[in-house]
Amino acid sequence: MTPRRAAGDATEAELARALRTGPFHVALRTALGVRGLALHRVQHRLAQRGVHVGVTSLSYWQQGARRPQRPESLRAVRVLEDVLELPAHSLTRLLEPASPLTGTERPAARSYRSLVEESRALERLIADLGSPSDGGLHTVCHLERVRIGAGRELQGRDSHHVVRAHRDGVDRYLAIHHGDEGCDPGRVTVRATENCRVGRVRWHTAAGVLVAELLFDTRLRAGDTYVFGYGFEDGTAGPSTEYVRGFSFAGGQYVLQVRFDAAELPAHCLRFTRSSAGAPRGGQQELTLAGRHRMVHLVEQTVRPGIVGIAWDWS
Numbered sequence: 001m002t003p004r005r006a007a008g009d010a011t012e013a014e015l016a017r018a019l020r021t022g023p024f025h026v027a028l029r030t031a032l033g034v035r036g037l038a039l040h041r042v043q044h045r046l047a048q049r050g051v052h053v054g055v056t057s058l059s060y061w062q063q064g065a066r067r068p069q070r071p072e073s074l075r076a077v078r079v080l081e082d083v084l085e086l087p088a089h090s091l092t093r094l095l096e097p098a099s100p101l102t103g104t105e106r107p108a109a110r111s112y113r114s115l116v117e118e119s120r121a122l123e124r125l126i127a128d129l130g131s132p133s134d135g136g137l138h139t140v141c142h143l144e145r146v147r148i149g150a151g152r153e154l155q156g157r158d159s160h161h162v163v164r165a166h167r168d169g170v171d172r173y174l175a176i177h178h179g180d181e182g183c184d185p186g187r188v189t190v191r192a193t194e195n196c197r198v199g200r201v202r203w204h205t206a207a208g209v210l211v212a213e214l215l216f217d218t219r220l221r222a223g224d225t226y227v228f229g230y231g232f233e234d235g236t237a238g239p240s241t242e243y244v245r246g247f248s249f250a251g252g253q254y255v256l257q258v259r260f261d262a263a264e265l266p267a268h269c270l271r272f273t274r275s276s277a278g279a280p281r282g283g284q285q286e287l288t289l290a291g292r293h294r295m296v297h298l299v300e301q302t303v304r305p306g307i308v309g310i311a312w313d314w315s
Helices: 009-021 024-035 039-048 055-063 071-083 112-128
Strands: 137-148 154-165 170-178 189-194 196-204 209-220 225-233 242-247 253-260 268-274 282-287 295-300 306-313
Touching (some): 009 024, 024 055, 112 196, 154 170, 196 225, 209 225, 268 295, 295 306
Antiparallel strands (some): 170 209, 196 209, 268 306
């Protein structure tokens, strides 16, 4: 058995939580700390098993500066699970992609080609703002309210977000809005409603995507939590038939509410999940429109990598 660091149950509990919720680099860093292994010792034990990874690469992985992606790197992660005495697939599952659009909401009823093009546009926008893929934040709780207007359009949405920093110096969040078919992101407005202010905003008209930088009122240290609110006003696209959110990493609680205008109510509403953008719907469940509130909702107590959403039809 690998000798443990003298840490006690709380540290093991922290590791279990990190493996459950991710992201990958936090889980890896926590496992290394709990097992009390320096990176050069991990490198040596990997080499004994026929896997050769540099100490620099291991350091980048645990910092979140890089993610293992190549086949040989993913094989190394599987062996790492053995070296660190972790359950099989506990690290590799945190590297599984949710969709071509990293951890963001989007309309799913589009061709694969358009999704790939949209993903590339989004990557360019995020790169232009100089943000890492995970932003240094982990979602603890996210309440999202979506409003569908009398013209069946996505009128707007509001978010109340609780996050935890997993590295020092985090002071912003990138909020991403994917409109429905025909959306004009140049006409979409961003609102900072609580404990943040709007910074730089970038959009790609053809892809119908907008990225807004939300600046926090303070700079977070690793482990700090933060509560903030924001919203988007859209109303520029055609009829909406679903709202989805994709998760690249496991996380905390997610609550989605969809409210409809009294003048135009859907005939049916359905909760569903997808393992990836091109996968068929699973986990389907009929939702009942709540009388005077004209609203349906779903609650995910602990989100997993994948896609969750609500769909509706108008006939």
